[in-house]
């Protein structure tokens with residue numbers, strides 16, 4: 001069990017290869033060159049008192065508490081800012097330094113609240129510890145003079161407070177905001193006695209630029225910045241290391257607990273994806289786990305117009321099994337299916353696809369990746385040989401050029417964005433390709449060299465134009481291509497991109513991006529050193545999503561930018577376990593690890609272990625299930641942890657499909673929008689309530705550990721096992737580790753994975769097997785997984801979704817930092833303070849033409865449908881483009897998105913919808929009707945469970 005107070009070495013580790021030996025208090029210690037004396041002392045087990053130093057930040061040397069004496073040198077240098085030297089002899093506890101430290105500490109305490117051990121901060125603050133370490137017994141000065149003790153507490157932020165009376169102006173918070181988070185929201189204002197910490201322009205934290213990542217709170221040694229939950233509940237008494245349940249960055253946290261209540265979530269310094277950093281969601285937005293809206297008892301009803309009735313687990317599970325069997329007997333084996341969850345663990349997802357294949361006897365299994373990164377799987381597998389990102393997050397530290405396309409990392413993947421921003425501050429150059437001026441384009445100390453404000457839907461044309469420049473200007477890495485790629489495919493591709501129609505000048509006409517910008521960006525990407533591509537749903541969610549992913553892989557192969565740190569084609573994957581849900585065989589044509597269901601050798605592995613005969617025919621994808629429901633050939637669906645009625649495109653199509661089904665089972669935390677069409681509701685468990693693994697965007701398999709018992713009684717994998725057993729499958733898993741053992745035994749790229757190894761190493765990146773027992777941070781080293789890299793011609797085919805007189809604007813959608821996906825979790829936390837509703841961003845020119853003012857209600861209409869929301873006027877979007885999020889069911893932005901989709905994977909074209917925007921007075925009729933319907937549908941008849 002990790003310590004509540006982790007070891008703090010005072011200054012960051014040095015990565016120097018040369019080692020230095022010195023003596024501290026008579027102990028010999030050897031550390032890398034560049035290490036501080038303070039850190040070397042900690043390595044030798046000697047704790048030097050400190051206040052302004054922490055190993056998350058570079059040394060600062062302001063508090064003067066860590067002074068030491070060095071033989072042969074005068075004075076008392078600060079151990080945090082003094083590097084070690086060979087043969088150095090250091091004393092940390094001479095009378096002289098003891099005396100100085102006591103004096104310093106005494107002065108701090110004269111202007112500090114004297115609430116001793118009655119304060120929740122006192123028992124656990126570094127400040128209290130430092131006072132103890134220096135041996136301070138009394139404070140000789142009173143509090144009569146001028147001091148800061150009456151300074152007003154800023155409690156504007158919903159999650160933490162700032163008590164200036166406790167502040168010693170060590171500036172750890174300011175430096176954390178700069179160095180770790182990269183937001184620069186805090187400063188030290190004033191000088192000497194008047195100096196103080198201010199947020200923004202000396203304003204409340206809530207209204208400042210602060211993004212509530214919590215880095216300042218974590219850094220604060222005095223409790224001046226402190227979580228409100230600690231103020232309320234007191235200090236935690238034990239902790240459990242687990243993995244964030246929100247996004248694909250996969251941050252590790254210590255869930256710090258009192259009994260089975262979470263007191264706070266503290267980012268874990270040993271977390272290999274986050275290195276001790278966090279964002280507002282993982283750090284603070286966990287209150288949904290105990291929100292009163294959570295459904296904790298199974299419920300069922302005959303018709304979707306009936307109220308829900310609470311029932312026992314036995315009754316609910318029997319009904320589920322009986323209905324699936326009845327429908328299959330009456331209408332055929334292929335009339336039922338399931339959707340796995342990218343929020344659930346690998347083990348849970350594996351079991352759902354096993355249930356479908358072994359229990360239902362078909363391959364009607366799909367997952368939410370269908371609507372986000374399925375083109376990544378297709379595109380990277382086709383070109384490189386594996387359906388996942390190529391590099392680890394740490395790799396960005398070695399990138400010279402970073403290309404961000406169709407992603408908004410500061411909102412969508414904030415902890416990785418902080419890492420990227422740090423690298424950019426160090427001098428790496430940034431290219432952004434995005435229709436919006438995302439924050440990265442220009443923010444404190446970060447500025448894109450080139451921003452290509454692309455017209456939505458023209459990614460493929462722009463990527464071919466970049467390739468055109470690389471090929472026609474002789475910037476191809478010939479040696480790399482010759483050694484590592486298929487020559488014929490390369491020649492075909494090079495001839496294609498060199499055609500004049502792919503020149504930047506021609507593509508400018510389609511994309512709106514000036515040709516010179518395309519040329520400059522291509523030259524920088526090809527010649528700027530190590531170049532890394534990071535991309536998101538702005539690449540994949542298009543009718544040519546797979547083609548664009550292929551285009552990115554082509555660019556990286558042509559310039560030799562795959563197979564090394566600092567390079568690669570790196571998808572920033574959305575949900576916490578979307579990578580894992582894909583890896584675990586959630587697609588209708590693929591068994592785990594992307595092995596095709598038609599392959600008899602692969603089927604044989606599972607047939608032997610599962611004791612069944614598998615159907616070799618691919619099953620239905622989500623959109624096909626919904627279509628088939630309307631023609632009667634698909635009748636029953638088990639949805640675990642997905643809200644397709646809110647998250648999938650063309651809402652009317654989704655809800656019509658769900659409504660047409662005879663039997664829908666929803667397993668979730670809350671009565672979500674999909675549950676409005678369900679007949680059985682099985683309460684799900686949160687990530688805090690179960691063991692298992694999530695896989696993040698860098699293929700990292702992270703352990704999820706149970707911090708509290710499931711409030712609904714069972715983890716999700718146990719519920720799926722109950723259904724399987726009611727269907728007669730005879731499963732006997734006692735713990736998710738046994739499920740992982742089965743995954744390892746049947747999946748070559750997971751062969752070396754076990755819970756014991758994950759416990760030992762913290763995490764591993766697949767492939768993890770005999771060839772790579774500790775995992776694979778960078779893929780395609782030396783050669784591509786598929787053998788030779790495969791270039792593919794990327795013909796640009798414009799989407800059928802076109803603007804015209806009726807729908808003259810292009811809508812594109814995305815995310816915001818504080819909310820998450822359909823908002824089911826974050827809307828049930830104080831994060832809604834930052835984003836209460838979805839807004840439509842519109843350019844001032846387009847707004848003026850339509851007589852729309854900031855904050856006005858507008859009607860957003862497309863060929864698929866219409867919805868109403870409020871407008872935000874901003875030049876972050878280009879003229880002709882509007883943008884919104886889809887976090888709120890009241891807006892249901894997906895009512896307007898169309899059913900156009902990627903040609904290869906059916907991934908919906910969320911990013912391009914032709915729309916019109918007109919002023920209106922409030923919610924539209926269907927929104928009001930839907931509110932009523934949803935309220936009706938959520939009625940629960942209070943009949944006690946049997």
Ligand code: SF4
Pocket residue numbers: 166167168169170171172173174197216219220221222223224225
């Ligand atoms: S708020 Fe905390 S971290 Fe910031 S300067 Fe004050 S004592 Fe230091």
Ligand code: SF4
Pocket residue numbers: 244245246247248249250251274278279280281282283413414415416
């Ligand atoms: S970046 Fe993602 S994984 Fe990390 S804390 Fe935020 S939401 Fe969680």
Ligand code: FES
Pocket residue numbers: 049050051052053060061062063064065066067078079080081
């Ligand atoms: S810890 Fe070294 S000067 Fe503050």
